[in-house]
Amino acid sequence: MAISFxxxxxxxxxxxFRLVGDEGVxxxxxxxxxxxxxASGARMWDVLSSAGSIQAAYDVLLQEYxxxxxxxxxxxxxxxxxxxxxxxxxxxSGETPDPA
Amino acid sequence: MDLKTEIAEPLVSxxxxxxxxxxxxxxxxxxxxxxxxDTPLALPEYSHGGLxxxxxxxxxxxxxxxxLEGARFLSSPGSWxxxxxxxxxxxxxxxxxxxxxxxxxxxxxxxxxxxxxxxxESFQVYLLGQxxxxxxxxxxxxxxxxxxxxxxxxxxxxxxxxxxxxSSLAACFLEAGCRLLTxxxxxxxxxxxxxxxxxxxxxxxxxxxxxxxxxxxxxAARPPMNTDTDKLIVPLDQxxxxxxxxxxxxxxxVVPPREACRMPDVSIEPLSPRAAFIELVGGTFNRRLVSAxxxxxxxxxxxxxxxxxxxxxxxxxxxxDRLQDVRARVLADLE
Numbered sequence: 151m152a153i154s155f156x157x158x159x160x161x162x163x164x165x166x167f168r169l170v171g172d173e174g175v176x177x178x179x180x181x182x183x184x185x186x187x188x189a190s191g192a193r194m195w196d197v198l199s200s201a202g203s204i205q206a207a208y209d210v211l212l213q214e215y216x217x218x219x220x221x222x223x224x225x226x227x228x229x230x231x232x233x234x235x236x237x238x239x240x241x242x243s244g245e246t247p248d249p250a
Numbered sequence: 251m252d253l254k255t256e257i258a259e260p261l262v263s264x265x266x267x268x269x270x271x272x273x274x275x276x277x278x279x280x281x282x283x284x285x286x287x288d289t290p291l292a293l294p295e296y297s298h299g300g301l302x303x304x305x306x307x308x309x310x311x312x313x314x315x316x317x318l319e320g321a322r323f324l325s326s327p328g329s330w331x332x333x334x335x336x337x338x339x340x341x342x343x344x345x346x347x348x349x350x351x352x353x354x355x356x357x358x359x360x361x362x363x364x365x366x367x368x369x370x371e372s373f374q375v376y377l378l379g380q381x382x383x384x385x386x387x388x389x390x391x392x393x394x395x396x397x398x399x400x401x402x403x404x405x406x407x408x409x410x411x412x413x414x415x416x417s418s419l420a421a422c423f424l425e426a427g428c429r430l431l432t433x434x435x436x437x438x439x440x441x442x443x444x445x446x447x448x449x450x451x452x453x454x455x456x457x458x459x460x461x462x463x464x465x466x467x468x469x470a471a472r473p474p475m476n477t478d479t480d481k482l483i484v485p486l487d488q489x490x491x492x493x494x495x496x497x498x499x500x501x502x503x504v505v506p507p508r509e510a511c512r513m514p515d516v517s518i519e520p521l522s523p524r525a526a527f528i529e530l531v532g533g534t535f536n537r538r539l540v541s542a543x544x545x546x547x548x549x550x551x552x553x554x555x556x557x558x559x560x561x562x563x564x565x566x567x568x569x570x571d572r573l574q575d576v577r578a579r580v581l582a583d584l585e
Contacts, residue, residue, distance in 0.1 A: 166549050168553045170524055170526075170527055170556045171523035173523055173524035177545060177549045180542075184528065184531060
């Protein structure tokens with residue numbers, strides 16, 4: 151992944167998110183693509199989109215989930231890569247960096 | 251059929267300045283919409299409405315030619331189905347051998363013309379299905395590609411693309427005394443008391459063998475819908491069809507036949523809201539009209555439905571002799 155954990159991510163323009171039950175669904179109005187999130191993914195999205203940095207999001211999630219820290223880091227990186235690939239998030243500069 | 255007529259006003263002019271719709275008007279209700287038509291339609295008389303209103307007018311061929319000047323067709327030149335989005339926001343759709351339709355930008359009017367080779371029944375299938383779906387979406391409604399039956403006092407919907415077997419399964423339910431609510435196009439309305447499913451035209455499209463098996467030999471003694479299919483249009487009387495909205499109990503998303511053929515038994519799997527949302531979006535009836543506005547509305551409607559309704563995946567081997575098993579499993583699941 152090309153982005154540092156000190157970076158902040160934000161929801162890309164024209165992206166809608168909604169909780170359904172304890173899961174989540176997103177749509178990118180520009181690409182017309184949908185993405186479904188299970189409960190863990192919905193929680194990751196919620197924390198990532200409101201945290202001041204990816205590191206801050208990681209710290210919150212590490213508190214919530216009984217998981218190996220390295221495993222959580224890898225899962226979070228993979229999740230962010232997927233969101234970047236679907237153009238659902240972007241960095242504060244407005245650019246969406248290429249996923250690693 | 252008892253038809254209600256009203257004084258013809260206001261009148262509509264086509265692009266050549268000719269007056270359309272003069273004379274008698276007929277008023278109906280279908281999918282929760284009020285339809286005012288200048289030609290009789292095989293629909294129940296008006297009894298209720300609320301989701302919107304639509305005018306259907308017969309127009310001559312040159313009215314369509316004038317509207318299409320300079321239009322760019324989005325379908326293949328050799329296709330029997332052609333459509334174009336016009337500069338004024340209207341949509342033109344045509345099926346060779348059936349007829350052509352011009353849906354106004356706001357979806358409040360459909361001009362139509364039946365080809366001589368098409369039966370009135372076949373023409374109305376396309377008018378009140380595919381063509382009407384453009385009007386529904388333009389009126390900010392979201393039709394689903396589903397067939398629904400009434401079991402007791404509740405509706406059950408079978409969601410899936412064409413040729414998934416929805417109508418055949420519904421016919422099996424009719425054999426057991428259930429009534430058809432709608433075939434192929436379903437419009438839902440959320441309310442404080444639940445999700446209402448609105449009735450469609452009182453007819454079902456079936457292959458001859460299925461019609462004979464579940465509705466009797468008389469139902470199968472009809473000509474095919476058009477030259478491109480062996481399906482029949484089977485009208486249903488009040489005993490076999492429901493003309494009023496019914497609360498929806500559940501939606502069963504039918505697994506594609508090519509996947510289900512490997513399954514030996516009937517399978518019903520409840521879906522999470524996320525998976526239900528994906529199925530509902532995949533089951534939208536009209537995929538031609540795409541815009542950010544529509545996607546936003548569709549997103550809202552489908553997430554709301556996924557949150558409120560049980561949606562289940564239904565898989566079964568595609569054999570006519572197994573449909574009664576499927577029916578029994580669905581009825582047991584509904585208990």
